[in-house]
Amino acid sequence: MIPVMIGVSIIVFSFMHLTPGDPVQIMLGEYAQPAEIEAMREKLGLNDPLPLQYWNFVRNVLQGDLGDSIYYQQPVLTLIRQRIKHTFILSLTSLFISYLIAFPIGIISALKRNTWIDDLGMSFALLGVSMPNFWLGMMLILLFSLKWGLLPATGVGSWQQLVLPAVTLGTSGAALTTRLVRSSMLEVIGHDYIRTARAKGLSEWKVITKHAFRNALIPVVTMIGIRLGFILGGSVITEKVFARPGMGRLIVDSIFRRDYLVVQGVTLIIAFSILVANLCVDLLYGLIDPKIRYE
Amino acid sequence: MKKLYVILTLLIALFLLNFVGLAEKDIRIGMNSDATTLDPRFITSTSGMYITGQIFNGLVKLTKDLEYVADLATFENTSDTTYVFYLKKGVKFHDGSELRAADVKFTYESILDPAMASPKAGNYKNIVGAEEFINGQTDQVAGIKIIDQYTISFELKEPFAPFLVNMNTGIVPKHIAEKEGKLDHNPVGTGPFKFKSRLVEQETILVANPDYFEGAPKLNRVIYKILPESSVGVVELQTGTIDVLMDITKEDIVIINGDPSLILASIAGTNYQYIGFNVTNSPVDNKYLRKAIAYALDKEAITKYFEGSRTYVPLAATSYLAKEYANDPKINKYQFSVGKAREMLDKSGYSGEEVVIKTSEGRKELAEIMKQMMDAVGIKTKIELLEWGTFYADVKQGRAQIYLLGWYGILDPDSYWFFHSEMTPPQGGANRMYYSNSAADYLIMKGRTTLDPEERKAVYAQLYQVLTDDVPMIFLYSKPDLSAYNKGIEGFEPAPYPVTILSNLKNAYWKR
Numbered sequence: 001m002i003p004v005m006i007g008v009s010i011i012v013f014s015f016m017h018l019t020p021g022d023p024v025q026i027m028l029g030e031y032a033q034p035a036e037i038e039a040m041r042e043k044l045g046l047n048d049p050l051p052l053q054y055w056n057f058v059r060n061v062l063q064g065d066l067g068d069s070i071y072y073q074q075p076v077l078t079l080i081r082q083r084i085k086h087t088f089i090l091s092l093t094s095l096f097i098s099y100l101i102a103f104p105i106g107i108i109s110a111l112k113r114n115t116w117i118d119d120l121g122m123s124f125a126l127l128g129v130s131m132p133n134f135w136l137g138m139m140l141i142l143l144f145s146l147k148w149g150l151l152p153a154t155g156v157g158s159w160q161q162l163v164l165p166a167v168t169l170g171t172s173g174a175a176l177t178t179r180l181v182r183s184s185m186l187e188v189i190g191h192d193y194i195r196t197a198r199a200k201g202l203s204e205w206k207v208i209t210k211h212a213f214r215n216a217l218i219p220v221v222t223m224i225g226i227r228l229g230f231i232l233g234g235s236v237i238t239e240k241v242f243a244r245p246g247m248g249r250l251i252v253d254s255i256f257r258r259d260y261l262v263v264q265g266v267t268l269i270i271a272f273s274i275l276v277a278n279l280c281v282d283l284l285y286g287l288i289d290p291k292i293r294y295e
Numbered sequence: 296m297k298k299l300y301v302i303l304t305l306l307i308a309l310f311l312l313n314f315v316g317l318a319e320k321d322i323r324i325g326m327n328s329d330a331t332t333l334d335p336r337f338i339t340s341t342s343g344m345y346i347t348g349q350i351f352n353g354l355v356k357l358t359k360d361l362e363y364v365a366d367l368a369t370f371e372n373t374s375d376t377t378y379v380f381y382l383k384k385g386v387k388f389h390d391g392s393e394l395r396a397a398d399v400k401f402t403y404e405s406i407l408d409p410a411m412a413s414p415k416a417g418n419y420k421n422i423v424g425a426e427e428f429i430n431g432q433t434d435q436v437a438g439i440k441i442i443d444q445y446t447i448s449f450e451l452k453e454p455f456a457p458f459l460v461n462m463n464t465g466i467v468p469k470h471i472a473e474k475e476g477k478l479d480h481n482p483v484g485t486g487p488f489k490f491k492s493r494l495v496e497q498e499t500i501l502v503a504n505p506d507y508f509e510g511a512p513k514l515n516r517v518i519y520k521i522l523p524e525s526s527v528g529v530v531e532l533q534t535g536t537i538d539v540l541m542d543i544t545k546e547d548i549v550i551i552n553g554d555p556s557l558i559l560a561s562i563a564g565t566n567y568q569y570i571g572f573n574v575t576n577s578p579v580d581n582k583y584l585r586k587a588i589a590y591a592l593d594k595e596a597i598t599k600y601f602e603g604s605r606t607y608v609p610l611a612a613t614s615y616l617a618k619e620y621a622n623d624p625k626i627n628k629y630q631f632s633v634g635k636a637r638e639m640l641d642k643s644g645y646s647g648e649e650v651v652i653k654t655s656e657g658r659k660e661l662a663e664i665m666k667q668m669m670d671a672v673g674i675k676t677k678i679e680l681l682e683w684g685t686f687y688a689d690v691k692q693g694r695a696q697i698y699l700l701g702w703y704g705i706l707d708p709d710s711y712w713f714f715h716s717e718m719t720p721p722q723g724g725a726n727r728m729y730y731s732n733s734a735a736d737y738l739i740m741k742g743r744t745t746l747d748p749e750e751r752k753a754v755y756a757q758l759y760q761v762l763t764d765d766v767p768m769i770f771l772y773s774k775p776d777l778s779a780y781n782k783g784i785e786g787f788e789p790a791p792y793p794v795t796i797l798s799n800l801k802n803a804y805w806k807r
Contacts, residue, residue, distance in 0.1 A: 021684030025691065040412045071331060072495065073479070082495055138526065146530050153530055154522055156497065243522045245496040258684055 001275050008271040009061075009264065013054050016260045023070045023258035044070055057264060066265035071257045076265035079250060084269070086156050087246040090165055090238070091231040095224065097170030098177055105174075106181025107213065113186065121178065128175025137168040137241040154243035165242040169235055173227055180223055184216040191215075217288050225281040229274035320515035322784065322803065325522045325537040329496045334478040335465030336406045336413050345541060345797055346499055346519055350389075351465025351484035354380050354399065359790035359798065361565070361614075361706055363459040367394060367466060367485065368447075375454040375746060378462075382445040386508045388468045389489045396447040400439050401469035403449075404428065407436060411477075418461040423450045454744045456751060457707040487512045487801035496521050513786075513804035532557060532779060539784070541795070543777035545602065551779045560789040560796050563613030564776040567606050568701040570665070570769040571690070575729045578650060579696045583643030584674075585766040588650075588697075589629035590636035591672040594771055597664060603772030608759045609713065611705050611791075612773035616752065623756055627763040636672040645674070651696045653679045655686040658699040690727050691720050698727070701774075704793050708755045709743045714762065728767035735761045 024040045041047050045056060060067055066076035109121035144164060145153040155161045188194065189212050197207045236248035247266055254262035330343035335351045338344055356366035368380035386394040406413045407425055419425055424437030438450035451458065471483050482490050485508065488501035499519040505511045520537055522528040529547045531537045533554055543551070543559070551559045570592075572579045579585055598605040604612035607628050608620045620626055650669065654662045662678045669676040681689065690698045702713065712718055716731035738758040745751045762768070776791045786803035787796040 019685070021688040025688070039409050043412060073332065073477070074495075079495070141527060141530055145534050145536075149534065152536060153527055153534065154536065155520070240523045241527055243520070243524065243527060245494070245521075249496075249523070256682070256684055 001279075004275060005268065005271060009058065009268060010054070012264050012267045013057065013260075016255075016258070016263050017050055017053075019255075019258065021258045023260060044068075057261070061268065066268070067261035069254070069259055069262045071254070071259045071262070076262050079262060080247070080265060080269055083245050083247050083250055086244055087232060087235070087239075087248065089162065090169065090235060090244065090246065091228060093162055093166040094169035094173060094231060094235075095227060097166055098173030098227070101170065101174035102177035102181050106178045107185055107208065109178070109182045110185035110189065111208070118182075121182070125175045125178040125182075128171050128178070131172065133168055133172055133237050134241060136171060137164070137238055140164045140168060141241070156244050161242075161244075165235075165238050165244060168241075169231060169238050173231070177220065177223060177227075181216065181220055184219050185212060188212045188216045214288060218285060221281055221284050221288060225274065225278040228277045229270070232270050232273055320513075320805075321518060322514055322516075322539060322800070323518045323520055323537040324539040324541060324797070325520050325528045325531055327521070327523055327525055327528065327542040329521045330499070332477065332479050333482040333490065333493070333499075334467070335484075336402065336411070336415060336467065337477065339414050341792065342519075342541075344793055345795065346501070347465055347482065347484070348486070348797060349488040349501055349517060349800060350482050350486045350490055351467070352386075352486055353463035353465055355459055355462050356798075357463060357706070357794050359562075359788055359794050361791065361794070363463075366463065368399075370459075370462075373448070376451040377448055378451075378458060379442070379446065379448045380462075382447070383508060384445055386485050387506050388471075388485055389483045389504060390468065390471065391506075392468060392470065394466065394468075394485055395444050396441040397444075398466055398469045399447050400436075400441055401472065402464065402466045403439055404436050405467075405472065406464070415461075415464065421451050421453070421455050421458075423452055454746050456743055456746055457709045460707050460709075488517055491516070507801065509801070512801040514800070517800065529779075532781070535781070539778065539780040539787075539796070541778050541797075543779055547779070548777070556782050557779050558782050558787075560778045560780065560787060561775050562789040562791050563604060563611065564703075564774050565611045565614075565705050565791045565793075566701055566703040566776075567609060567611055567705060567773050568601075568603065568661075568771045569609070569699075570771065571695075571698045571700060571728050572767055573690075573693055573695050573698070573727070573729050574765075574767050575693065576696050578645065578648045581643045581645070582765060583639045584645050584650075586629070587636045587639035587643060587645070587672065588669060588674065589766055589769050590632050590639060591674065592629075592665060592668050592769065593631040594629070594769070595631065597661065598772035600664070601661070601772060601774070603774050605772050606770050607763070608755075609702070609705070609710060609762070609768065609770060610708055614705075616708060616755070619752070620756060620759055623759075626756070626759050629763070629766075629769070633672055640673060647673075647675055649675050649677050651677050651679050652699065653681060653686055653689060653695045653697065654699045655681055655683040657683075661699055693720065693729055700727075708751075710739050710755075710758065710762075711743055714758075714767070715739045730765065730767035732761060732765055735765070 024037050024044070024046065045053060057067065068075055069079055072079060105121045105124060109118045112118050141153045141164060144151045151163050152161050153164065194207060194212055197211045232247060235246060236252045239246040239249040247270065251263060251266040254266070324345070326342045326345060328340070328342050330338065330346050331340060332338060332343060333347055333350070335347045338347055352367045354366060354368045355363045355370065358364055367386060368382045370378055370380045373379050380399070382394060382396060388394060403419060405411050406415050407419055407428055409429055422436055422438040424433060427433045428436045440448045442448055465484055467478055468483055472478055487504055487507045489504045491500040491502045493499040498521065501517045503512045503515050522531060525542060525544045525547060528540045528542065529550050532540045548559065551557050572585050574580055595605060606612035606617055607626060608617055610617040652662045652665060659680055666676045666678055689695050712725045714726055714730055714735055716726065716736050718726040719729050719731065720727065735758060738754055738761065742751060742754045742758060745754055778796050780787055780796065783806050784803055785806045786799055788799055790796060790798055
């Protein structure tokens with residue numbers, strides 16, 4: 001985990017500093033005088049050599065300080081703290097929704113392979129993947145907020161405000177997961193032990209839930225780790241459309257503002273979260289498949 | 296039992312009435328970005344101004360007709376270089392302390408303090424003693440003198456016509472700002488609304504200041520909500536989740552006009568959109584090529600397409616000065632003419648080199664229109680579309696031939712920042728054309744030190760002749776300043792940026 005975090009920090013630090021554009025100029029605006037720009041650069045340590053800036057960054061991180069945002073003039077940790085809760089709530093809810101949709105459709109499609117039910121399920125998957133989040137979000141807002149007035153379009157704080165963004169993010173995730181569940185189930189139900197289970201006289205429900213589904217779960221669970229990483233940093237469009245203050249929006253806005261320390265800080269937190277999620281996924285393998293053991 | 300029903304019904308009715316009453320005392324304002332700070336000494340963003348304009352007052356303020364009038368102080372010019380401000384008595388900060396001249400002096404000195412690194416410092420360097428204070432030679436600015444508790448004077452090094460433009464910065468209380476430094480967490484001002492709470496990039500809540508020196512506002516609370524996606528902002532306005540939307544796009548206008556519950560406040564803007572040339576970069580270092588491009592572009596058609604008002608000089612199209620200059624035959628308007636464009640092209644000796652237009656996403660469409668028109672007269676044109684930060688850095692650092700930008704909040708014809716050779720990067724300033732002409736420099740300096748309005752107008756007429764002959768910029772059009780609000784709100788008046796409809800927020804109320 002530590003080498004990965006060091007690698008991530010070096011890559012992000014280098015890329016941000018190689019990108020053209022001066023954060024002080026962007027922050028101080030059009031009218032800034034060179035003396036003011038210089039004073040601000042000095043104050044923020046941006047005139048130091050890059051290796052020294054990197055070392056200062058790492059040293060501060062080890063002391064639990066991610067530095068101060070150039071743009072907001074606030075500690076990066078404060079900015080993250082204000083947003084991380086909303087991002088995690090949205091990520092986990094949308095993951096839950098995507099699996100809630102994907103499992104039944106994927107399993108039924110696999111069981112009814114090459115029937116109209118399968119075609120319908122796969123059409124949903126194709127539609128889900130094809131619909132851009134921005135478009136879907138806008139459509140949901142137009143229907144549920146503007147037309148029917150059932151749910152609020154923006155903001156955070158109540159469960160009602162979570163529904164539309166979570167469904168938007170969850171739908172695209174569900175589409176991918178549905179295909180994965182289907183193919184994984186198809187592979188499993190072709191195995192001999194499923195035929196044996198059926199030959200033993202077990203009910204179809206038991207064959208599917210106890211024997212087939214559990215074994216089909218491994219690739220699906222692997223997907224959780226990947227999806228979580230994607231949602232944590234990649235939900236920027238959804239956060240923007242639904243005006244949710246989140247990590248995705250913070251990182252993208254900060255890239256445009258060249259707010260180095262925020263980008264570095266948020267990336268480290270996201271990378272750490274993904275590593276933890278993947279660790280949890282690895283541990284889950286053992287629960288799903290008793291054959292898997294960790295030495 | 297019957298009695299109980301009656302009591303219950305009455306209680307419910309009372310509760311509902313109370314609820315309705317409360318709701319009608321709030322206004323929720325949608326903005327597409329949040330303020331980076333709530334301290335008026337540091338604010339450069341529009342959203343910052345929308346919020347702090349309600350918390351703080353300046354010495355003077357702009358009316359919707361863009362005239363400076365007294366806000367916290369009346370003022371007079373006692374000489375060409377001295378302005379005396381007489382503070383209104385009994386004006387209280389939100390903590391109950393009275394506004395004094397010491398607060399004004401502190402506010403302006405802290406802006407000039409290099410340790411504070413205020414982006415506004417450059418606006419006040421023409422005050423006597425400002426340079427010495429910045430360099431650490433003195434601990435006070437000699438030109439800012441407290442005459443008595445309610446009187447303060449500003450002495451300038453030389454006459455400076457646009458001086459009042461910078462005197463509307465919010466005044467902060469010395470006793471608080473001295474301790475806290477930047478007033479970000481709990482800004483205390485003299486304005487009609489007091490700071491209540493803030494969640495960065497979510498919402499900022501202000502409550503009415505009952506002791507406001509011009510009378511208590513009619514509203515109880517003002518809630519600023521951040522809605523980064525403009526199309527969602529309109530939906531929120533339609534559903535009543537917000538009552539005012541400050542940032543309107545061209546696409547939103549149709550929806551707002553089609554909704555009978557909404558009012559679109561549209562007024563001629565204080566901006567101008569332009570095409571800039573870096574006059575030091577080949578091939579646009581050739582004046583005749585720049586003239587050829589100016590003739591090749593159908594600027595009237597471009598203006599119509601973008602629903603703007605045509606301007607021929609670096610002023611907002613609708614300012615009375617711009618209108619007068621538009622009729623000046625000595626100022627070249629570069630009326631669209633393919634023949635003249637070809638004539639200038641021949642004169643320039645242009646031999647088919649590629650001309651590059653650099654732009655960011657926001658002005659991509661303009662670049663495409665330009666390319667078509669320039670290609671049509673035989674100028675080989677290429678568009679380079681860049682992300683804003685990269686584009687802006689390239690322009691500032693001189694890595695551009697043609698670039699597309701606009702200036703906002705143009706309230707005075709003073710062109711020092713934009714056209715004077717001293718303002719060429721990297722010295723600072725905004726002469727991103729790297730333009731240098733001693734005649735223009737002379738006229739620019741004369742314009743800012745001439746106080747008589749008629750004399751000043753004549754100076755700028757001469758300057759615009761020089762500028763339009765050199766063509767470091769092609770002036771295009773001014774965009775209207777737009778905002779929208781619920782029809783139920785009474786008291787708003789359309790006003791251009793930086794005044795906006797919010798300047799009258801303290802008098803706004805919900806119609807019953």
